[in-house]
Amino acid sequence: MQVTKTARKPGRALTPEERQTKTQQLLDAALDVFLERGFEAARLDEVAKRAGVAKGTLYLYFASKEALFEDLIRSLIASPIQEVGQRMLAQDIPAEMMLRGLLNWAKKEVLGTRRKDIARLIISEAGRFPELGAFYHREVISRGTAVIRAIVTRGVERGEFTSDALDRFPQLLIAPVLVGIIWNGLFSHVETLDTDGLLDVHADLIIRGLKGGAA
Amino acid sequence: MQVTKTARKPGRALTPEERQTKTQQLLDAALDVFLERGFEAARLDEVAKRAGVAKGTLYLYFASKEALFEDLIRSLIASPIQEVGQRMLAQDIPAEMMLRGLLNWAKKEVLGTRRKDIARLIISEAGRFPELGAFYHREVISRGTAVIRAIVTRGVERGEFTSDALDRFPQLLIAPVLVGIIWNGLFSHVETLDTDGLLDVHADLIIRGLKGGAA
Amino acid sequence: MQVTKTARKPGRALTPEERQTKTQQLLDAALDVFLERGFEAARLDEVAKRAGVAKGTLYLYFASKEALFEDLIRSLIASPIQEVGQRMLAQDIPAEMMLRGLLNWAKKEVLGTRRKDIARLIISEAGRFPELGAFYHREVISRGTAVIRAIVTRGVERGEFTSDALDRFPQLLIAPVLVGIIWNGLFSHVETLDTDGLLDVHADLIIRGLKGGAA
Amino acid sequence: MQVTKTARKPGRALTPEERQTKTQQLLDAALDVFLERGFEAARLDEVAKRAGVAKGTLYLYFASKEALFEDLIRSLIASPIQEVGQRMLAQDIPAEMMLRGLLNWAKKEVLGTRRKDIARLIISEAGRFPELGAFYHREVISRGTAVIRAIVTRGVERGEFTSDALDRFPQLLIAPVLVGIIWNGLFSHVETLDTDGLLDVHADLIIRGLKGGAA
DNA sequence: GATGAATGAGCATTCATTCAT
DNA sequence: AATGAATGAATGCTCATTCAT
Numbered sequence: 001m002q003v004t005k006t007a008r009k010p011g012r013a014l015t016p017e018e019r020q021t022k023t024q025q026l027l028d029a030a031l032d033v034f035l036e037r038g039f040e041a042a043r044l045d046e047v048a049k050r051a052g053v054a055k056g057t058l059y060l061y062f063a064s065k066e067a068l069f070e071d072l073i074r075s076l077i078a079s080p081i082q083e084v085g086q087r088m089l090a091q092d093i094p095a096e097m098m099l100r101g102l103l104n105w106a107k108k109e110v111l112g113t114r115r116k117d118i119a120r121l122i123i124s125e126a127g128r129f130p131e132l133g134a135f136y137h138r139e140v141i142s143r144g145t146a147v148i149r150a151i152v153t154r155g156v157e158r159g160e161f162t163s164d165a166l167d168r169f170p171q172l173l174i175a176p177v178l179v180g181i182i183w184n185g186l187f188s189h190v191e192t193l194d195t196d197g198l199l200d201v202h203a204d205l206i207i208r209g210l211k212g213g214a215a
Numbered sequence: 216m217q218v219t220k221t222a223r224k225p226g227r228a229l230t231p232e233e234r235q236t237k238t239q240q241l242l243d244a245a246l247d248v249f250l251e252r253g254f255e256a257a258r259l260d261e262v263a264k265r266a267g268v269a270k271g272t273l274y275l276y277f278a279s280k281e282a283l284f285e286d287l288i289r290s291l292i293a294s295p296i297q298e299v300g301q302r303m304l305a306q307d308i309p310a311e312m313m314l315r316g317l318l319n320w321a322k323k324e325v326l327g328t329r330r331k332d333i334a335r336l337i338i339s340e341a342g343r344f345p346e347l348g349a350f351y352h353r354e355v356i357s358r359g360t361a362v363i364r365a366i367v368t369r370g371v372e373r374g375e376f377t378s379d380a381l382d383r384f385p386q387l388l389i390a391p392v393l394v395g396i397i398w399n400g401l402f403s404h405v406e407t408l409d410t411d412g413l414l415d416v417h418a419d420l421i422i423r424g425l426k427g428g429a430a
Numbered sequence: 431m432q433v434t435k436t437a438r439k440p441g442r443a444l445t446p447e448e449r450q451t452k453t454q455q456l457l458d459a460a461l462d463v464f465l466e467r468g469f470e471a472a473r474l475d476e477v478a479k480r481a482g483v484a485k486g487t488l489y490l491y492f493a494s495k496e497a498l499f500e501d502l503i504r505s506l507i508a509s510p511i512q513e514v515g516q517r518m519l520a521q522d523i524p525a526e527m528m529l530r531g532l533l534n535w536a537k538k539e540v541l542g543t544r545r546k547d548i549a550r551l552i553i554s555e556a557g558r559f560p561e562l563g564a565f566y567h568r569e570v571i572s573r574g575t576a577v578i579r580a581i582v583t584r585g586v587e588r589g590e591f592t593s594d595a596l597d598r599f600p601q602l603l604i605a606p607v608l609v610g611i612i613w614n615g616l617f618s619h620v621e622t623l624d625t626d627g628l629l630d631v632h633a634d635l636i637i638r639g640l641k642g643g644a645a
Numbered sequence: 646m647q648v649t650k651t652a653r654k655p656g657r658a659l660t661p662e663e664r665q666t667k668t669q670q671l672l673d674a675a676l677d678v679f680l681e682r683g684f685e686a687a688r689l690d691e692v693a694k695r696a697g698v699a700k701g702t703l704y705l706y707f708a709s710k711e712a713l714f715e716d717l718i719r720s721l722i723a724s725p726i727q728e729v730g731q732r733m734l735a736q737d738i739p740a741e742m743m744l745r746g747l748l749n750w751a752k753k754e755v756l757g758t759r760r761k762d763i764a765r766l767i768i769s770e771a772g773r774f775p776e777l778g779a780f781y782h783r784e785v786i787s788r789g790t791a792v793i794r795a796i797v798t799r800g801v802e803r804g805e806f807t808s809d810a811l812d813r814f815p816q817l818l819i820a821p822v823l824v825g826i827i828w829n830g831l832f833s834h835v836e837t838l839d840t841d842g843l844l845d846v847h848a849d850l851i852i853r854g855l856k857g858g859a860a
Numbered sequence: 861g862a863t864g865a866a867t868g869a870g871c872a873t874t875c876a877t878t879c880a881t
Numbered sequence: 882a883a884t885g886a887a888t889g890a891a892t893g894c895t896c897a898t899t900c901a902t
Contacts, residue, residue, distance in 0.1 A: 014882070038343060040255030044876065054884045056878080065876065124339040126401045128253060133401040141402065165420045169413050171398065172420065175390035182393065183386065186341045186348040187356065198384045205380045205387065209424035228864070228902095259893065269867045271895075280893065444861070468773060470685030474897065484863045486899080495897065554769040556831045558683060563831040571832065595850045599843045601828065602850065605820035608827065613816065616771045616778040617786065628814045635810045635817065639854035658881095658885070689872065699888045701874080710872065867899075878888075 023061050026051045030072050035117050039069055039125045069125075073132055076118045079140045080109065085147030095155025096207050099166075099173065102148070103199045106177045111195050116181045123182070145170040152210075161210040176202040238276050241266045245287050250332050254284055254340045284340075288347055291333045294355045295324065300362030310370025311422050314381075314388065317363070318414045321392050326410050331396045338397070360385040367425075376425040391417040453491050456481045460502050465547050469499055469555045499555075503562055506548045509570045510539065515577030525585025526637050529596075529603065532578070533629045536607050541625050546611045553612070575600040582640070591640040606632040668706050671696045675717050680762050684714055684770050714770075718777055721763045724785045725754065730792030740800025741852050744811075744818065747792070748844045751822050756840050761826045768827070790815040797855075806855040821847040 014022070029051035033042045044065055048055040062068040084105050088098040110116055126133040148170035155161040166173055180195035187193070229237070244266035248257045259280055263270040277283035299320045303313040325331055341348040363385035370376040381388055395410035402408070444452070459481035463472045474495060478485040492498040514535050518528040540546055556563040578600035585591040596603055610625035617623070659667070674696035678687045689710055693700040707713040729750045733743040755761055771778040793815035800806040811818055825840035832838070 038253070038255065038340075040253060041343065043874095055876090056884055056886095057882085059877070060882070120342075123397055123401070124342070125253075127250075127335075127339070128256065130404065134405050137402045137405045142406075163420065163423070165416045169391075169416050171394045171408065171413060172391055172417055175394040175417075176384075176387055178393055178397065179386045179390040182338055186338070187352045189345065190349050190352045191357075193386065198386065201380045201384050202387055202390075205378065205421060205424035207424075208378070208427035209420035209422075212423035212427040258891090270893090271868065272866055274894070275865070468683070468685065468770075470683060471773065473895095485897090486863055486865095487861085489898070490861070550772075553827055553831070554772070555683075557680075557765075557769070558686065560834065564835050567832045567835045572836075593850065593853070595846045599821075599846050601824045601838065601843060602821055602847055605824040605847075606814075606817055608823055609816050609820040612768055612823065616768070617782045619775065620779050620782045621787075623816065628816065631810045631814050632817055632820075635808065635854035636850060637854075638808070638857035639850035639852075642853035642857035688870095700872090701888055701890095702886080704873070705886070863900100863902085865900100867897100869895105869897100871895085872893095874890105874892085876888100876890100879884100879886100881884085 019061075022053075026053070026058065026061055026068075027072050027075055030068055031076070031114070031118075034069060034072065035121055038121075039065075039128070044068075066129075070129065070132060073118070073122060073129075074135065076115075077136060077139050079143055081140060081147060082143045084109075085143075085150065088147075089150055089154070095151050095158065095160045096211075098151045098155075099148075099207065100203050102151070102173070103177075103203050106174070107196055107199050110177060111180055111199075116184075119178075119181050120185045144174065148173050155210070162212065163210045165210065166206075173206065241268070241273060241276055241283075242287050242290055245283055246291070246329065246332065246336075249284060249287065249336055249340075254280075254343070259283075285344070285347060288333065288337065289350070291330070292351060292354050294358055296355060296362060297358045299324075300358075300365065303362075304365060304369070310366050310373065310375045311426075313366045313370075314363075314422065315418050317366070317388070318392075318418050321389070322411055322414050325392060326395055326414075331399075334393075334396050335400045359389065363388050370425070377427065378425045380425065381421075388421065449491075452483075456483070456488065456491055456498075457502050457505055460498055461506070461544070461548075464499060464502065465551055468551075469495075469558070474498075496559075500559065500562060503548070503552060503559075504565065506545075507566060507569050509573055511570060511577060512573045514539075515573075515580065518577075519580060519584070525581050525588065525590045526641075528581045528585075529578075529637065530633050532581070532603070533607075533633050536604070537626055537629050540607060541610055541629075546614075549608075549611050550615045574604065578603050585640070592642065593640045595640065596636075603636065671698070671703060671706055671713075672717050672720055675713055676721070676759065676762065676766075679714060679717065679766055679770075684710075684773070689713075715774070715777060718763065718767065719780070721760070722781060722784050724788055726785060726792060727788045729754075730788075730795065733792075734795060734799070740796050740803065740805045741856075743796045743800075744793075744852065745848050747796070747818070748822075748848050751819070752841055752844050755822060756825055756844075761829075764823075764826050765830045789819065793818050800855070807857065808855045810855065811851075818851065 026047070030042075030047045032050060033047045037043070037046075042065075044058055045055055047068075048058055051058075058068065062071060084102065088101050091098075093101075110119070122132065122136055126136065149167050152161065152164065152166040152170070156164055156167070176198055180193060180198055183193045184195065241262070245257075245262045247265060248262045252258070252261075257280075259273055260270055262283075263273055266273075273283065277286060299317065303316050306313075308316075325334070337347065337351050341351065364382050367376065367379065367381040367385070371379055371382070391413055395408060395413055398408045399410065456477070460472075460477045462480060463477045467473070467476075472495075474488055475485055477498075478488055481488075488498065492501060514532065518531050521528075523531075540549070552562065552566055556566065579597050582591060582594065582596040582600070586594055586597070606628055610623060610628055613623045614625065671692070675687075675692045677695060678692045682688070682691075687710075689703055690700055692713075693703055696703075703713065707716060729747065733746050736743075738746075755764070767777065767781050771781065794812050797806065797809065797811040797815070801809055801812070821843055825838060825843055828838045829840065
């Protein structure tokens with residue numbers, strides 16, 4: 001009954017780290033449950049149980065179910081995209097390699113981790129959390145598109161690319177990442193999709209497209 | 216949304232068409248509500264109100280909330296994709312034109328109609344309705360990929376295309392359609408995306424990629 | 431769909447006999463359903479279906495579910511008890527034989543027919559239909575006890591019986607009938623009770639008791 | 646009925662006794678309502694109100710309305726019958742006195758307590774709860790009949806009784822108890838029945854029957 | 861007279877939230 | 882700080898009753 005994960009202390013004040021740790025435990029549990037059930041169907045009972053605390057304790061850390069969900073998403077959206085982009089741009093390598101680097105990073109750091117699940121959660125629920133959509137756009141999407149544009153612009157300036165397609169629609173670069181995320185969320189039991197292969201082929205194709213001679 | 220208050224008749228037997236019409240009204244209302252709220256948060260009260268009937272009436276047409284949802288999806292998935300594909304393949308036009316034709320069809324018939332909403336609904340909810348995912352895959356996805364493969368294969372055979380990328384990953388052709396659907400579902404208030412332009416540029420880019428010389 | 435039991439006549443007036451017949455059909459169906467489910471759990475849908483009419487038709491014959499139930503019970507309580515009693519008393523036979531005759535009649539005409547089911551229905555539901563209880567008491571119980579008392583009084587007067595026990599508590603004569611009804615309603619699947627044997631032994635025992643010498 | 650408003654405590658863990666007490670309060674309230682209305686017509690709102698708790702609280706103690714009902718019956722059926730029987734058989738008294746003892750016990754401990762109400766509830770509802778019927782038969786009926794048979798057998802062996810009627814049909818001993826229960830449930834407003842007198846006379850009569858000379 | 865589609869009040873059950881301990 | 886029993890509004894679903902045809 002008493003889950004003794006973290007030494008139960010009915011006692012006194014919490015150090016900031018303790019509070020931080022507990023918050024993280026709750027968020028971890030919440031992520032599991034929200035991923036499995038979706039926002040509405042997720043039960044706080046379940047979250048509390050998995051975190052090894054009483055249901056009431058949740059309310060010491062989050063004001064409501066909605067707040068828990070939003071805090072969770074926010075905490076997960078730390079966007080390392082910009083960092084990768086900067087790293088790419090800092091190197092003296094062809095723009096082609098930068099784009100490939102970005103996609104490889106997506107393979108490893110998005111499709112290969114829980115980030116894909118978070119993305120799916122956002123895609124599924126953000127419709128009902130407009131602020132969250134805005135937040136995600138600001139923190140992730142706009143930064144991502146900026147990076148892509150920077151790379152493509154450089155590629156065009158350097159004469160590597162003949163097309164500015166990705167400057168106008170940087171979404172085209174990451175579209176297959178989305179497909180990979182959604183496909184494996186919906187159809188993995190019916191027909192698996194080799195997302196690594198997908199992105200490799202995509203890279204080849206798009207690079208050819210960007211470089212290509214006459215259309 | 217638009218309650219067309221079809222003269223309330225407690226009375227006589229319904230002709231099949233009347234029943235059909237009423238069913239459709241209910242499904243229309245249901246689509247609105249499911250789209251706005253998601254499956255769990257959707258209230259049958261709301262569906263009934265928008266359809267201009269009493270709550271109990273819903274149960275004369277659908278056995279349960281879940282049945283309503285599934286019937287809704289099924290009714291909307293009549294997949295005309297195959298038909299377009301056949302039409303394309305039947306013509307004596309370059310494979311390139313076929314692919315462009317497909318994307319133009321998507322612009323008009325998916326992104327330009329409620330089909331995009333259905334897709335979004337499926338993306339959001341199919342995780343909790345595995346059968347629905349399978350059904351959608353069977354009725355829509357697998358047919359769509361088959362059509363794409365047929366076109367690409369012909370293009371390669373005729374020497375139009377040098378790459379079989381889309382034969383291996385036909386998902387790459389429709390990935391931007393997905394992006395368009397999701398983007399406008401999530402970020403339309405923040406940054407609109409010109410999906411028509413997106414698909415046009417995508418078409419150009421991918422065609423160049425498929426035809427392109429050395430990668 | 432169209433049950434053609436009784437020539438469907440959407441047309442005009444009903445003769446009294448037709449109305450009578452239809453009423454009886456509805457009551458028959460109602461009895462079945464009330465017996466199977468009890469008053470509350472009985473569904474008028476079911477009654478209508480079994481009677482081969484539409485649900486609305488029920489309301490042409492009975493004002494409400496409650497009225498249907500009460501009419502049903504009333505129609506079933508035609509009490510032949512008094513008649514049997516009169517017949518017994520009219521004969522010039524020992525009081526003992528009269529009592530045995532009464533119990534034999536109960537074996538055949540109560541335990542051997544649907545009357546036992548009706549009794550069980552009344553026992554189960556009359557708590558919530560006080561008028562019905564009063565009605566049943568007046569029509570059946572009080573007549574039954576009167577008959578028993580008349581017989582016993584005669585037996586005592588004639589010197590056949592030394593005890594007036596049944597005059598004070600005529601219920602004692604029919605108690606085993608009740609037991610038989612209830613037992614087979616509740617425990618027949620677990621342990622069957624030979625109600626005929628029960629009543630035979632009861633007759634012997636009670637006669638001996640009524641006649642017996644010093645207790 | 647009597648809301649004893651046990652100081653509302655949203656707080657701390659309940660001791661087993663507290664839980665036990667609360668459970669009992671709920672069961673008491675439930676018994677009242679089920680008796681007044683029957684299973685189907687009983688409203689959990691009403692049960693909760695009478696117990697002085699919120700409706701949701703019921704579900705902390707019972708999984709469903711059906712579970713509440715079954716737990717209620719089970720909790721009330723603790724059968725002390727066997728115990729009385731053993732006590733009787735242990736004494737060195739005539740079998741006649743044992744039977745009288747049994748009936749006196751029934752007067753006091755069944756007809757004089759809520760046990761009579763439970764019996765009535767079972768009689769009314771067990772038709773739709775077959776398991777309950779089986780349970781009641783196993784826990785109460787079969788034990789009761791065993792006790793009666795043991796007493797009668799001894800009486801016959803000792804030469805007290807000349808009839809084995811009750812060995813064949815022990816139900817005959819308790820039949821008037823049933824009559825008493827049902828009568829007062831249905832007709833008490835119309836004609837009261839002196840159940841004590843009923844059972845006294847029954848005792849005399851049946852003893853005479855069991856002892857009596859030639860029938 | 862008969863129909864049966866429509867109604868809507870009513871109920872069992874769930875679950876986010878509160879708060880005394 | 883933590884607990885978890887208690888709450889009660891909210892919701893899916895049922896079914897007796899009505900009434901236009």
